[in-house]
Amino acid sequence: MHGPVVRAPASPGAAELVQLLGRAADGDAAAFRDFYDRTSAKLFGIILRILPDRGEAEDVLQEVYVTIWRKAAEFDSTRASPVTWAATIARNRSIDRLRARASRPAAPLETAHDVADAAPMADALIDTMRGAASVHAALAALEPRQAAAIRSCYFEGLTYEALAEREGVPVGTLKSWVRRGILRMRAAMAEAGATA
Amino acid sequence: MSGPDDMQGDMPEMTPDEILALDLALGALPREERRAAQLRLRSDPAFRALVEGFEADLSPLDATTDPVLPPRSVWEGILAETAPQPVRTAAPVSAPKPSLWNSLALWRGLGFAGTAAAAIALVTAAPQRQPLAPAEVATATPEAPPQMLAASLAGADGTPLLSATWDPLRGTVVITPAAKPEAEAAGTTPELWVIEGDKPPRSLGTIDISGPNAHAISSQRIAGLQPGSTLAISIEPMGGSPTGLPTGPVVATGKLSAI
Numbered sequence: 001m002h003g004p005v006v007r008a009p010a011s012p013g014a015a016e017l018v019q020l021l022g023r024a025a026d027g028d029a030a031a032f033r034d035f036y037d038r039t040s041a042k043l044f045g046i047i048l049r050i051l052p053d054r055g056e057a058e059d060v061l062q063e064v065y066v067t068i069w070r071k072a073a074e075f076d077s078t079r080a081s082p083v084t085w086a087a088t089i090a091r092n093r094s095i096d097r098l099r100a101r102a103s104r105p106a107a108p109l110e111t112a113h114d115v116a117d118a119a120p121m122a123d124a125l126i127d128t129m130r131g132a133a134s135v136h137a138a139l140a141a142l143e144p145r146q147a148a149a150i151r152s153c154y155f156e157g158l159t160y161e162a163l164a165e166r167e168g169v170p171v172g173t174l175k176s177w178v179r180r181g182i183l184r185m186r187a188a189m190a191e192a193g194a195t196a
Numbered sequence: 197m198s199g200p201d202d203m204q205g206d207m208p209e210m211t212p213d214e215i216l217a218l219d220l221a222l223g224a225l226p227r228e229e230r231r232a233a234q235l236r237l238r239s240d241p242a243f244r245a246l247v248e249g250f251e252a253d254l255s256p257l258d259a260t261t262d263p264v265l266p267p268r269s270v271w272e273g274i275l276a277e278t279a280p281q282p283v284r285t286a287a288p289v290s291a292p293k294p295s296l297w298n299s300l301a302l303w304r305g306l307g308f309a310g311t312a313a314a315a316i317a318l319v320t321a322a323p324q325r326q327p328l329a330p331a332e333v334a335t336a337t338p339e340a341p342p343q344m345l346a347a348s349l350a351g352a353d354g355t356p357l358l359s360a361t362w363d364p365l366r367g368t369v370v371i372t373p374a375a376k377p378e379a380e381a382a383g384t385t386p387e388l389w390v391i392e393g394d395k396p397p398r399s400l401g402t403i404d405i406s407g408p409n410a411h412a413i414s415s416q417r418i419a420g421l422q423p424g425s426t427l428a429i430s431i432e433p434m435g436g437s438p439t440g441l442p443t444g445p446v447v448a449t450g451k452l453s454a455i
Contacts, residue, residue, distance in 0.1 A: 032278070036271060041263035048264055061266055062273040069278045070354030079248060084255040091223060099227040135256035153224045154257055160224045179207055179218055186253050 017082035025072035032069055043090040050094035050157040060097055064090045095157040138188035146181040221250035239391055347427045349450035357448045360427055373405050384431050391426040402436045423454045
């Protein structure tokens with residue numbers, strides 16, 4: 001087992017999102033709308049990286065928020081931040097959709113991305129940003145190909161097999177790279193958290 | 197860590213469960229393995245905790261993802277699906293609405309789309325209770341056998357798909373679809389399972405979900421059914437799972453609660 005990673009304390013923004021989810025769980029549609037307004041651009045961005053087809057990504061985004069509405073009562077703020085919880089639903093739903101296809105058409109990865117919208121970023125995302133500094137420092141400390149492999153799996157939802165084929169390396173090697181890289185990231189982040 | 201990490205998947209510092217949890221959280225598993233691991237999330241809290249740990253560790257990566265403003269139509273779609281009383285007065289009540297059964301292709305075997313953070317699609321339809329006088333609340337006893345149990349079974353996205361009510365006096369489970377199910381693929385049948393704690397799923401037999409139906413289930417199979425157990429429906433070959441465990445996609449789950 002690994003030691004628990006020290007997580008950044010919740011910001012006021014995250015606390016607000018927790019409250020909004022709690023009210024949504026009680027059926028407060030306005031709170032849910034507020035939660036959507038603060039988080040949907042982020043989730044849409046995450047989905048689009050995995051599912052570059054705009055229409056498909058919109059379908060998934062819709063499903064994700066219907067899920068959030070229905071499962072708001074299950075959210076446990078002691079186990080995850082609201083943004084992480086919602087983003088995890090979005091990632092998982094996108095990857096499930098991707099896997100449901102027989103095979104993935106070669107996707108033009110970057111062309112599907114619009115420029116970032118001008119919407120103000122929710123305060124809660126600052127938490128993620130803080131964590132991001134340490135996660136990126138940790139990634140930067142890895143071998144470039146190792147870091148790239150982790151990014152490809154995480155952001156594109158590629159399987160080890162697909163990525164190994166693309167990179168021209170044996171699957172076993174790739175798995176090893178990625179898993180070891182993540183363990184090193186985790187260790188580096190724990191250290192950064194402990195000394196912060 | 198030594199060298200450039202080319203030890204061919206040999207990870208002595210991690211348990212097999214940790215490796216699986218990492219692979220699932222990262223999103224690198226192929227479809228069948230992913231589905232199997234997702235199924236395990238719901239019955240194995242220790243495994244779920246491992247997955248959630250990796251998800252939390254990886255989530256800061258999302259900060260580099262640029263936000264993209266979704267079109268307004270997405271919110272309208274969400275509203276249409278979540279509003280308790282959609283304003284569609286023009287539509288006749290009996291008109292088949294474009295159901296989630298279709299849009300999610302639940303019965304096409306596309307599978308279970310659970311998440312680690314919200315693995316168990318648990319929707320307990322709160323029974324409408326009459327307000328109790330305070331004295332009654334204080335003395336109300338939960339165990340008044342024989343107890344009726346009910347579960348609202350929801351798809352992986354939390355959409356209620358059907359309800360199941362267990363009537364111990366009649367020895368039947370009444371299944372009532374919440375939406376009109378799409379016809380099953382030829383040669384397949386839904387099968388009802390109960391998952392008690394950490395035990396493997398136990399079959400309660402194949403079921404008919406084309407409309408409200410009472411299913412007689414032998415007392416032997418039903419023994420021990422209690423609140424808190426999870427009911428699940430998977431899509432199996434005609435005649436039911438050949439292995440005694442779910443082999444097809446799990447399309448709906450829900451927890452039993454006393455009513």
